[in-house]
Amino acid sequence: MSTEQFPQWTPSELFKDRPESSKIRDQIFAAYELVEGLTLSQPPSLAELESVCKWVNANDNTFLPLFVKYHRTLKRVYSSSLSEKISALAQHHCSICTIHDGGLPTHVISIRIPPISKQAAAQTRGRRAAFERAIKYRFAGHLTPFPADTSICLLIVFVVKASGAQKDLDNMAKAILDAVKNVLFGDDRRIDHLNIIRIKSPDEEFVYLNIRETRLNEHHDVLFPRMLHTWAGAQPLNLEDFLEET
Numbered sequence: 575m576s577t578e579q580f581p582q583w584t585p586s587e588l589f590k591d592r593p594e595s596s597k598i599r600d601q602i603f604a605a606y607e608l609v610e611g612l613t614l615s616q617p618p619s620l621a622e623l624e625s626v627c628k629w630v631n632a633n634d635n636t637f638l639p640l641f642v643k644y645h646r647t648l649k650r651v652y653s654s655s656l657s658e659k660i661s662a663l664a665q666h667h668c669s670i671c672t673i674h675d676g677g678l679p680t681h682v683i684s685i686r687i688p689p690i691s692k693q694a695a696a697q698t699r700g701r702r703a704a705f706e707r708a709i710k711y712r713f714a715g716h717l718t719p720f721p722a723d724t725s726i727c728l729l730i731v732f733v734v735k736a737s738g739a740q741k742d743l744d745n746m747a748k749a750i751l752d753a754v755k756n757v758l759f760g761d762d763r764r765i766d767h768l769n770i771i772r773i774k775s776p777d778e779e780f781v782y783l784n785i786r787e788t789r790l791n792e793h794h795d796v797l798f799p800r801m802l803h804t805w806a807g808a809q810p811l812n813l814e815d816f817l818e819e820t
């Protein structure tokens with residue numbers, strides 16, 4: 575992107591492919607001080623941050639095209655076999671959660687077990703417990719790749735038979751999440767991003783997991799750490815108002 579079309583004060587860090595959040599922040603403060611002729615406290619107060627945030631929003635034409643980076647991710651358009659297509663999907667890169675500096679390595683793990691539905695398995699005694707035991711057996715002797723306090727981005731690829739009754743995607747996800755929590759990562763409440771794919775196959779059934787660390791909720795990429803939602807007049811919905819008399 576050419577720098578000529580932007581004002582002189584535009585933070586230079588924003589022109590980089592992988593800008594650092596802390597540098598963007600410092601350079602936005604410097605630009606604000608220069609343009610507004612003000613000096614911010616060190617560190618800026620919440621009220622000052624809100625003013626800077628509003629100034630940034632008012633200068634959307636400058637900031638927005640630079641805040642939104644188009645990270646190229648490769649999409650496979652053709653595969654030599656269904657196996658190739660499925661493993662390519664399982665390797666899928668999460669452009670939202672990818673951590674460029676540091677972070678734990680991504681794990682792509684296959685589990686050669688037909689997926690079950692948590693809801694359907696509950697109807698057959700012992701089936702759910704057997705599924706969980708089978709998965710624990712699969713990972714016996716493996717180290718937990720993600721410590722319990724790691725926030726997780728998880729992609730699940732279910733490979734199921736095209737024929738026969740189809741299980742709900744969400745119920746298949748519940749069954750596998752119950753089985754792998756505390757085995758591959760901590761509690762399943764650590765999952766901040768969950769992606770689920772179902773691929774139909776003429777024969778084999780199995781599961782692929784793609785697990786990576788996410789820093790989605792650390793908000794180092796946010797200038798003003800508060801909500802400024804305007805809602806455009808939308809009313810809040812209170813559940814109490816909709817409870818039916820019993």
Ligand SMILES: [Zn+2]
Pocket residue numbers: 668669670671672727728767788
């Ligand atoms: Zn993600």
